[in-house]
Amino acid sequence: MFIEDKINQLAESFFSEHEGNVYRFLVESLERPLLERVLISTKGNQLEASRILGINRNTLRDKLRKLGIKKQ
Structure with missing residues (x-):
């Protein structure tokens, strides 16, 4: 899976940078696009x-x- 692969690549820095807000950050980052x-x-x-x-x-x-x- 593309998204799963990207999360695995970024896991260490991503999780430490957004500790406590990982879920919300991911949802907000993916939902708009x-x-x-x-x-x-x-x-x-x-x-x-x-x-x-x-x-x-x-x-x-x-x-x-x-x-x-x-509306587009």
Whole structure:
């Protein structure tokens, strides 16, 4: 797996630099580019994007609002 390999490569410095916040840091680091990419792929169609991601459309909208991501 690509992501697992990258985490293993960065483990020592990454975990010590972000101790106590590793989970939140990873989620925040991955979530924005993932949501932006899916919205580009769906030409801004949030219903289709939510289906691809496997999350509720309202959950997607909340995440977009919290991250300040505008409709593509």
